[in-house]
Amino acid sequence: MADEVWHAGDIGDLRVTDTIKKIKPLRAVFGNIDNHEARLEFPLHNRFMCEGVDVWITHIGGYPDKYNIAIREEIKKNPPKLFICGHSHILKVQFDKKLNLLHMNPGAAGIHGFHQVRTMLRFEIDGDKIQNLEIIEIGKKG
Template identity: 45%
Template sequence: MTTLGLLSDTHGYFHPNLAGDLSGVDRILHAGDVGDPAILDGLEAVAPVTAVWGNVDDASIRRRHAEHERFTVAGLDVWMTHIAGRPGRWQEGMGAKLAANPPDMLVCGHSHILRVERVAALNDMLYVNPGAAGKQGFHQTKTCLRLTVEDGCATEAAVVHLDPDTSPAPASDA
């Protein structure tokens, strides 16, 4: 069993709960808009990091990381990029690339909107956007994910609300 920490859109902000909330993960995936190389250094103190650059990242991040990463972790084929769009509304050219060689999991950011879903049209690919862990943007809740991988399959995803006291209240059945 392997546990991944997934985040995106830190925009130069290392949330004070981030290290604790990702403690114990085997690897951290940062899907771009890092904002400051110190963010990656701080994450490396928690676990090994694989990252891509996003549209706000300058040359210091772009020299260290690629725009796209395709790799295998615990048997899971992962493709990570910052701007991919979303199922049904892919970024120009992304839909064709995914259709030609779909990964088991696509991780992206950019929208600041937390979204996890299976895409039946792409061999049940798992689409993951961990939302945004930084302060900058329209999002109101800072999030990241913990994802469990076993035998090449993502088996469990847990949303981490970095500011638990400001998370939306659960819906009631009343």
């Protein structure tokens, strides 16, 4: 189980987030496939503190040494401890030694896109520690 659900964009249908919100608190951002309704409900960037961890969620963020040009200066100037993005739909967890941050892309849990296996990540935040990271495979797409 989880205390909250964090969504890194490409929601698609707002029924997805409406359903999640009935079960758990939700923090989300809109993605490039999302329509104007999703863009009105969710921000492009969601930066917040979770216990002692500075978290930044955005959809198109890039990867360590290849951050998206739109966020590159801000992430260098004021790096979070945990940076979560989506867009590629490729599950990847990587530590950025230069900025001392943990980068996560949970992959994709939906049925649309080029990914073959639906994935998500679950982890714990305890004070200023990010721990007990799990990769959850939901199954094959379709």
